[in-house]
Amino acid sequence: VHGAFGRIPPPHIHMASPDLVWQILRSNSSFMVKRDGLALSSEPMNLMNKHSFKYSGLANKKAVGLEISGDATRSSLSLSVKAVNKRAPGKSVGKLTLKKDFRRVAKAITAATQGGQYRADLTAAALARLTKLTASVKPKKSAPKTGRRSRK
Secondary structure (H helix, E strand, O other), rough: OOOEEEEEEOOOOOOOOHHEEEEEEEHOOEEEEEEEEEEEEOOOOOOEOOOOOOOOOOOOOOOEEEEEEEEEOOOOEEEEEEOOOOOHHHHHHEEEEOOOOOOHHHHHHHHHHOOOOHHHHHHHHHHHHHHHHHHHHHOOOOOOOOOOOOOO
């Protein structure tokens, strides 16, 4: 947009601070589930499913999420990283599909969280979630038969 003094910069959109968002979400969240004395959360981009500010994907400006898609034969992990794009919320989450073996996926997750100094405190939680997700997709081994052995 051009005005009398040349180009007019777009107005800055000021969102609420993460602390203020957490104060609102702390007790009024539709994702919160209280069970057995624990406060759990089912919000997207929450690695540990704990209802806390550290793991919240809604309150933090930078968040990391891991999801699994597909079945046991063809599964792929998608790593979601929240970017700061206030004008286009649909584009504010970058997704990366990871289809390699466990070691390479773990290396990619470590590079995405620690390498770019994004959220180094979530690296251990992301790797723990990766371990649980890959274990849930692996086919179960059949138990050996526990019958009596016959004598020869």
